[in-house]
Amino acid sequence: MTKCMICGEPTNTIYDEQLGVTFYHCDYCEFIHQDPTSHVNQVKEKEQYDHHQNSFENQGYVDYLQNFLDEYVLPLEKEGIALDFGSGPGPVLFELMKHHFHEVRHYDPYYHPDEGYKEETFDVITSTEVVEHFADPLKEFHHLKNLLKKDGYLVVMTSFRTMDISAFLSWWYRRDTTHISFYHMKTFEEIVQRVGLKIIKHNQKNVIILKRA
Template identity: 30%
Template sequence: MPTLPPPCPLCGGNPQPYHRDARRDYLQCPDCDLVFVPPQQQLEPAAAEAFYATHRNALDDAGYRRFLARLCEPMIQRLPTGACGLDFGCGPAPALMAMFIAAGFAMRGYDPLFAPDAAALAQQYDFIVSSEVFEHLAEPGAEISRLLVLLRPGGWLGVMTKRVRDREAFAQWHYIRDPTHVCFYSEATFRFIAARHGLLLEFAGADVALLRRPAV
């Protein structure tokens, strides 16, 4: 008897085969358009943590800061003076958090491996930023719901992650070669997320999505 594919980790839909390479299968949900790696083919937590440790992102790396500015600058343009934010998935070198602090915003950071500060997830924020994190989330539906609980009305969620274009480009995409990348989002996926949660959506670049919780 054939094994049923796992449900979509974003919306619970029934996915279809999308792509296969030498290491993994990739499934696509017809409802939310998410492409994801089946759970049984994802790295164990210890192996994923070891791979993360090979990343070299330093606070004073000018190139890394230019990269992060693609998320930081459009977010700052939309924030009121004195806004307080959370860097979700800040990593061991929280350069994005430092950039917002330098711009005059109060910030906290959270990362399940490098900054597991539970208190940071126990308050609300005017904005939340997450750079190169969503592609690592094994359960993005649950994580997005949790983040939105932390977001005040009128607040912004800024997400930087490279987006799926089409099947042909996906097959050649360097992004899928990272074994810790398990979920891949398209513009349609972000439109689904916005509609499901009643958010306003703007695309601020090829890999930046800004979602706003309406003010009450």
């Protein structure tokens, strides 16, 4: 029996015939995690990221992140120091945030593995399209919480699982096999309790704003 990585309850095993991958689904917090034995290795993972068209040459992507900033980050009215955690191959959001914060840092395990950010605390941390790659979400969310200033915000973008399990098995988002952790709103409710955060706002779709509890 595999226990849920978030809440510790027993999970249901789901075999995805299309992908040939096993997922574990928790009935209690609705978290879904890909079986660790099918997690892609780091070389393959990086290859996958290298193919993402995430740079300033992709205007659609730049606009997408600018909208994210305008809609979710700037209304927080913070201007001190920000961190983009998991900034990817072309650190677009990091560059965009420089227009709005006095100081901005970024970290990416593959493209900018400078761990200097660990020595600081932040008014705002953004993490877009990152948490679905977490192999140990509770540990990572705990880490991010500890990097927040007392009234700092953590703004997360990931596609929430809003559909049932049968629809999950045809969801495009799971087809990227580097996506290993899938969050339902109930999952976030469980995570914040365990990690010491609270939910400030979400859009029911792909953005959630958290704050230290």
